[in-house]
Amino acid sequence: MRSEYPISRGRPRAIESRRTITLILLGAFALSLLGIDWSEGVFRPRGVSAIGETLGAFIRPDLSPDLLRTAAAAAWQTAVYAVAGLTVALLIGIPLGVVASGTIARSRLGAVTQIGAARAVLAFFRAIHELVWALLLVAAIGLSPMAAVLALGIPYGGILGRIYSELLQDVPQAPLDALRRSGASEWRVFLFGRLPMALPDMVSYTFYRLECGIRSAAVLGWVGLGGLGFQVQIALEDLAYSRVWTFLWALVVMVVLVDLWSSQVRRRLAP
């Protein structure tokens, strides 16, 4: 096995540098402890009792019918933002992801150009956080649902496109070669080989992004776009922790529901 030789030679050096890095990080942590003024206490004066209140509310959220109705309406709004945002993300991510994978190019030069251009656009979309997109879009088009959906859809499209492009590249090559030998062009190889082989992972990742989208849509409430985040913000201003937790539990329930849905779909897609 000629290929094992360089690996066995490289290993000691890798371990050595890993040890060095570990020592440096431990040293940095120790130094940081010196920077804390222990005499004043780590928590602010009312902090400890606030933690107690928060934890108590975590177990006993406010479950009055009125509040549950508010929570359900807010959760619905957040879910709608998340789903609409993800739809925009798919519209951006699928075409750009396919182009960024370079798998439908006719020539090597074409592939390099397509990969470079599409990856640059995707990087631009996802380099800016959804909250920043929200602030920019609210400034541009005002406090409208459109702003929330685009704020979510643009960076998520950038993320989906990048992951899709990599999943489409990393499929087993042997079946693709077999399709080429039976006369299929790259587009047909894509349809009958790459896409079916990458699809289960693409769907699985999209569902994970839907979970993240619900979380992000809730946070968008903070910039005044409504939904669960907005309700949490109001409750926090009133220091009503039991109400805060009602809304947070609603968020947890939604994420669990998406998770259950996704495992259902994945089971059907498994080869």
Added chain:
Amino acid sequence: MLRANSALSSSNAPAVLLDGVSKRYDEATVLAPLSLAVEPGERVALIGPSGAGKTTLLRLIAGAVAPSTGCVELRGRNVASLRPGRELARLVGMIAQQFDLVPNLSVLHNVLAGRLGEWSFGRSLLSLVWPRDQRLAFEALERVGVTHLAHQRAARLSGGEQQRVAIARVLVQRPTVVLADEPVASLDRARAREVVRLLTDVTEEQGETLVASIHSIDLAREFFDRIVGLRNGLVQFDVPAFSIRDRMLEDLYEIEGLRSEV
């Protein structure tokens, strides 16, 4: 019915012609200059030790790699001058050792992939949802005996069933020359024999030429017309299957410096 696309090419040219063909990768010579002609309808088995150049030879015939010197002709047409895709696919098809099917697609779709060279893009796209040319695919599946698996995903099939599906795919592709690279290497003896029998039978029925590398001498003797022994990139012998002698095989597989004294 299913017939090879013989109308495409001049009728009395050999099915496969290699003329002074060699292949070098960097400094290593994989195939020394060799010449070989295979007549239409002939069934040729390539045998020889690992590294003899069997796979390289098949890939050269398939047009998957270009020769370093010499030229490869299929039915009188230079492979280098054929456009990859439909033109080449009508002349030559290939069955590999394994891992050749798309695991997430149904058997039916995998078989129909043999039609991708003929289909327009729209037809291919449509076929992902509503498969076209189903009758052709079912005829091929029936011929290889796995009609009942048509709607299974390829990943759920056993090794022997997968090779049958790979044969069905080549059947709908209808090339004039079928190549097979160790098509039964991953199967047990009984199944290997069944698959080789099937492969030789169906290619003969369709009037196709078959060139297969195979590690089992017994199967080569039983099912092929002609056996070509390759060693170190050279043709060591090229004889009718019935006339092969043990002495020739010993020489072919002899390990250098370990020649046993008989």
